[in-house]
Amino acid sequence: MTKYRINKLYIKNFKLVKEALVKFESNDIVVLDGPNGFGKTTIFDTLELVITGNISRIKDDDGRRTYKDILFCKDGDSSGEILIKVEFINEQDNRVTIVKRLPVEKHVPITQRKPTNFSIFDTHILEDFEEVISQENKKNQDDVEAFFGTDDLSRLYNLYYYIQQEESTRYLKDSEKRRRDEINHLFNTKQEKQELEYIKKVIKILNKEIKDISIQLNLLKTEEKNIKLPVEETNVLAHKPIIEGECLGEWDKEDIVVKNEGHRNNYIKELMELREFINGYDDFKHAKHNKSIDSILMNTNLLKDTIIIGSHLSSFEEISTLYHQQQWVYKLKSQLEEKSSWGSLEKKSLIDLEKILKIEIDIPSIENILDKIEYLEKRMNGVSQIVMDLNEIRQRLLEKFNQYINYKEDEDKECPMCGHEWTDSEELIKNIENKKQKYSHMYNEDAKGIDSYSNILFGDYFEPIIKEINIYLMNVTPQLEQDFYEQLNISMKNRDMVVKFLEWCGKKEIDIESIVNQRLSFVKEEEILVNVNALSQEIVKLKEKVDWKIDEYELKYNKFNMIYNNIFKGEAQLISKIDNNDIEYKIKYLNWCYEQTLYKKQGEIDDHIRKETEKLKYLQLKVEKAKKIRDVYSSCINEYELKIINDIEILFYIYSGRLLQYYQRGMGLFIQNTTGGLKFVANSETDHDAINYLSSGQLSALVIAFTLTLNKIYSNNKLGLLLIDDPVQTMDDINMASLVELLRNEFRERQIILSTHEDNISRYIRYKFSKYGLKHKRLNVKEVL
Structure with a gap:
């Protein structure tokens, strides 16, 4: 497969770079040198962002924070767009440009300005480096991975292609399990492991179901054991109501079902109370009669009104x-x-x-x-009216004064109008008359x-x-008199009750006429109370004897009264239709119904136990089969992964041996496949991990050896890169020389981009590559950026 190298890189408004064009020109090795702090790591960041869509070394410890500016904008100024363009080229001179861009017009909310949020960048793939960026060539990260022919490029990038300056030993410091997880994709057993996990999940579900069924079976067996069946089955009994044509309660229904012992006991308790009521009905009648008497005696207002208006x-x-x-x-x-x-x-x-x-x-x-x-x-004018009114008032006052004098034994000589003292009353009256005559002239x-x-x-x-x-x-x-009429009128408001009470007294032959008021005059309270007392004494004589103990009287009455109202609905004629034999038969019938419920319940439990037992056996068989399948899957996966690790182990042993010259414990390191993890050991006689006894320089060499091994064996896509950020900081001179030899001899088909801050190391590397006719280039980052 033809691999792509980097031809050139364009950076604009990214971090400390305002604008720069970096030309790699597809050289075999490009050394980035110059003093620290001028952008060597920045170049690696831009390449990682373009290829993977993120920068793995950037962390955001508190995801809840918000930021007012965007981390990657130069000087925090977001007034200009951020633009990164990388042109890739292969041996056939095929070119493609991948772009990461944050346009000026794109609004990024404060909540999305987190350092690790790289989704704010748009992705474009151009056929030509100078092609105009537009909506038509806008793509996404999946398109970039598809171009290079690999999935999950962001994870593979740091494992196969890129060794970071500050995290060169990160992989070794991970736990054994995390190391194993990092290279799981090498095994290509993702689907098989998913199927294995599914099988384990099924086994777990089945085991839970088996446990639940076992618990259910135990409960059913315990329930069955607690069913108390009679020694001999009772003969079939027919339903018969206690009173023909009547239904006195739930227990008297024809289709009654006695669900459990509690229901049976409650029904029988009600029937026994009914039997007690039937046997004590005469006393209840007397008690009920006495209650009505008591209610009358307590109605003092009724008795008073009867005394007042009865006649x-x-x-x-x-x-x-x-x-x-x-x-x-x-x-x-x-x-x-x-x-x-x-x-x-x-x-x-x-x-x-x-x-x-x-x-x-x-x-x-x-x-x-x-x-x-x-x-x-x-x-008439106003003055005459006033004078006339005044004389009239004086005349009325005089008349009243004369009446007052007639009632008094002593003669009163004081004027009733002004209070003046006169010689005698005749002189007083004479002066009043003179005053009247004087005012009369004003008429x-x-x-x-x-x-x-x-x-x-x-x-x-x-x-x-x-x-x-x-x-x-x-x-x-x-x-x-007014007081008599008002007293009578108030009591008449209770007329209806008084009428009924008088009728009741007539039926009880109480001589009410001798007690009520016969006069047409006001009845004093003392007299009313005397008559009420007399009437109460006559009423009390009507009470009947009840053979109940005093301490149980109220409780028994309330219980019997509830039966009378709830069962018989107050219909006394129904009570005479019941005898004890009817009640005894009903109790036997309810016991028989309960027995039928028990037999039915036992049959249902037996059937349930049978079905659950069959289900349990079926599930146990399925679990056994599933466990066998699980074991086969686990064995095959482990054997296959061991083979893959063995493939890596040979080359890793060679590379680590070449980089770790003068290593006292052997020529190189082995990869040991532990249960659920990976371990790096010196030989088969020790199981101590290398992380515990190697120096920092040796650890860096070990990481580089492992990355080179993976890149050599598994980097079978279009990406022909190997990037190492300043390995000199953590490797001694001997390890560094070995590294250069290894890169030159084993990775000629890769484009190597390596950074260093030491000029002599830069010259040494380029010299070694040029000696074998390999193309090389030096980029002083301070001058380029």
């Missing part, structure tokens, strides 16, 4: 009418006595009053005078007319009516 239920409407009539007459009397209320006096009120008092009232004359007064009041003609008509209206009409009202109120029977 007035039928006459309440009549009492209410009479009470409101009396109240209306009182109100009308007040209206007639109060001059200020005359204006609102209605004709209908006077007509109704005629009927009540059974007198004749000259209503037309009264209306005529009221009209005249109203007319004059509208004409105008309208005021005098109003005063005259008012005196006529009151003296000739209203005063006689008031006298008749007083006679009526003194003689009317019954005279209903």
Whole structure:
């Protein structure tokens, strides 16, 4: 296969390089020299980025961090594009250019500016170095690997093609298993190992299934052992309800299934409680009767209302009418006595009053005078109205004062208006009258007319009516007081309950008439309580005897009451249809149903055990077959990999021997294939790893020998490169000379790019290659970049 070498490299705005063109010109060896710090490693980084799509030595310890700038932009300035172009050429002068580019217009979010994020670079493959970069020639990393004819180039690159300056011994410092993993691709056993892992996974799944089935079988056998079947199978029993045509509960259903012992026990417990209820039903009836008595005795409001309205239920409407009539007459009397209320006096009120008092009232004359007064009041000026109102108020106060004097034994000489002390009451009244006369002079003609008509209206009409009202109120029977009516009215709100209670008392032959209030007057609280107590004593006599112990009374009543309501739905007639024989048969029937459940369950468990046992045997057989296949796979893979390692081992022994001259433990090193890993040893008599006793220079030589071995045997693709970054830093002179000889003689078909900071080493290498007619070139990086 024709291999490609590097012809030239173009760098722009990458790290410290503003712009540079580096010409390799397909030489056999290119030595990058010059002082440290001027870009030798930068060139290796650009080549690795173009070929693999990343730079392996760049690390990001904290992936959670964000960065404000892009690591690879020159001076952190992202105003210009980053551009790297590498032209590859083969012996037939076929050329191809691979490009990594970060355009200026491409926006890179802060979250994607991590040092290890190389996906920000676009990839292009050009047919000509000067070809315009465009969307048409844009590719991806897979296309680069396809061109060179290898997969996973980013991993193989550091194993076959590139020895880094600071990580030359990285591979040796890895664990034995990691070393083995690094070269697993050499064995080409990826598919076989995947199949082996699949087989192991299947075995693991099958073993878990076998374990689960074994546990299940143990549980089933334990469950079967716990099934307690009767010694002799009970004869078949037919379903028969306790009461024909009724279903009293779950246990009384025709299609009942007794699922387990707990269900059976609960059903039988209910039936035994039912039997207890049937046998003690008479006591329950008495207890239930007593409960109703107690509920009545506790309803104090009902008993009080019964005392108050018990004898007035039928006459309440009549009492209410009479009470409101009396109240209306009182109100009308007040209206007639109060001059200020005359204006609102209605004709209908006077007509109704005629009927009540059974007198004749000259209503037309009264209306005529009221009209005249109203007319004059509208004409009268303000001063006259004030004077008239003042005299009227004084007159009413005087009347009340006279009434007050009549009630008192001592003569009162103090003015009721201003509090002035007079010689005697006659002098006081005389002065009040004089004051009235004095104000009367301030009246105008309208005021005098109003005063005259008012005196006529009151003296000739209203005063006689008031006298008749007083006679009526003194003689009317019954005279209903407000407190009595309000007491009666409040208790009437509980009328329906009182009616039912009176009917109940009648059925129980309680003499209620002798206890309730018969009078049409207010009943005091003390009297009510006395009568309530008397009524309660009569009710208590109705209680019946119950042969239950006091400490179990409430518990037993609640239990029996629940049975009465839940099973019989409060229908007492059903209870008489049950006897103990019916209950005993139902218990036997439930036990028989439970036995049938046990037989059925045993059969199901036996069937389950049989199926699980068959499944267990089948899985065990499959596991045995799978284990045999696993062992065959493991043996074949190990034998094949051992053969591959043996192939590497011979060349590695030669290369390591040539590089490790004057090595005290032998001519070279061997590769030892350990369980799951690789080890480098001096000979077959020791199993100590070389990493533990070689010097740093020897370790570097060992790594180079191993890389050269892999490159020589397995680098069978189009990439004809071998890159070594400054091996002089870690190798002594003898190892270095051996390395140059080995490179010149064994790797003529490769393009070797090697860096060093020592001029004499640079000249020495080029001299050795030129002596054999190999093309060489020196690049002073300080001058080139």
